[in-house]
Amino acid sequence: MALYSEKVMDHFRNPRNVGVIEDADGVGEVGNAKCGDIMKIYLKIADGVITDVKFETFGCGSAIASSSMATEMIKGKPLSEALTLTNKAVTEALDGLPAHKLHCSVLAEEAIKAAVKDYYDRNGIEYDPKQFPDCGSCAHCCV
Ligand code: FES
Numbered sequence: 001m002a003l004y005s006e007k008v009m010d011h012f013r014n015p016r017n018v019g020v021i022e023d024a025d026g027v028g029e030v031g032n033a034k035c036g037d038i039m040k041i042y043l044k045i046a047d048g049v050i051t052d053v054k055f056e057t058f059g060c061g062s063a064i065a066s067s068s069m070a071t072e073m074i075k076g077k078p079l080s081e082a083l084t085l086t087n088k089a090v091t092e093a094l095d096g097l098p099a100h101k102l103h104c105s106v107l108a109e110e111a112i113k114a115a116v117k118d119y120y121d122r123n124g125i126e127y128d129p130k131q132f133p134d135c136g137s138c139a140h141c142c143v
Contacts, residue, residue: 005095028114062104070108
């Protein structure tokens with residue numbers, strides 16, 4: 001069996017939603033301390049719904065494919081739904097990642113959460129801090 005699924009290869013070769021939103025309503029940037037890869041997510045939000053999303057990922061193919069898939073999964077969705085997106089769901093949507101690449105999908109989940117948190121902070125919207133654990137304190141921390 002090939003190391004990477006066809007979906008991973010497709011999203012790596014033709015990533016969706018690459019780029020920058022200059023007037024983004026929320027921006028989240030996260031990095032993996034061990035591999036040094038960085039992911040940045042930009043959100044446009046209207047009435048609690050993600051109307052547009054773009055990403056910049058300086059990282060491995062799995063991180064790029066995860067960003068692409070994750071942005072597709074949250075586009076047009078309410079923030080409450082975007083916050084429930086897990087790296088597991090992203091990995092499943094990609095038809096799997098090799099075990100040693102699972103941490104790459106964690107970056108996508110964390111970058112989306114960071115962007116939503118940034119939106120809440122900018123707009124003085126109250127939230128439960130437990131929704132946004134600091135890097136390193138979540139159950140599926142990077143390896
Ligand atoms: Fe760093 Fe994939 S190896 S995110």
